[in-house]
Amino acid sequence: MKTVITSHNNNLTSGFDKRFGRAAWYCIYDEDTGETNFVNNENINATHGAGVRAAEKMAELKVNKVISGDFGPKAKQLLNKFNIQMIIIDDENLTVQDIINKIKS
């Protein structure tokens, strides 16, 4: 099971980014091995279609869950289609590590 957490930077202490399509980095956390992997988001400055491309990327990376602050209507539709679980967390003061600890427990 792979989970993606949107983050501001590329390490575990960096903050949780509440945007999905325009998050700076995606942290891919593998629940089976406990490994984390950071992927850069090349669509951060896209004028349009960032959410759609991000959703397609999630499907490419074969993730099962995405944790973010919100999802746009198009991204929602696509993620629904790909059977990817969307999780919305409102607390923006969390770090990526905090969220991983939450899922583990």
Added chain:
Amino acid sequence: MPRRRSLRKVVAPPGFRGYKPYGSNQVSKEYIELLYEEYEAIKLADYDLLNHQQASELMGISRPTFARIYESARRKIANALVETKEIKTVYGNVWMDKNWYACINCHARFTIPRKMEKQTCPVCSSIQIESIKN
């Protein structure tokens, strides 16, 4: 300012993006936009053969509103057939009956995709979850 439109509940979006006429030598370049709620109204009334009262309750709207949507859907389709126009489906004023849930324990909101069987919160594994409109 007019009263806000209440969102219409749609169980599933149409399985197509549109319909195009063929075999006609005067195909109009115009198209009509069939809203998701109109598709849903046609489906409930003429495919599932519900009466308007039952159908309106399913969509979370009043019976007169359902009748209006249904009528507009029929007129649009008739218009497209007679004037050989293309039909395109458009999102409209709806919320999908896709499963959005909120966890009572940690306030996270999440979806449960079809393939997933367990009905627990993905963040704190609490079983205290409730369905929400989103």
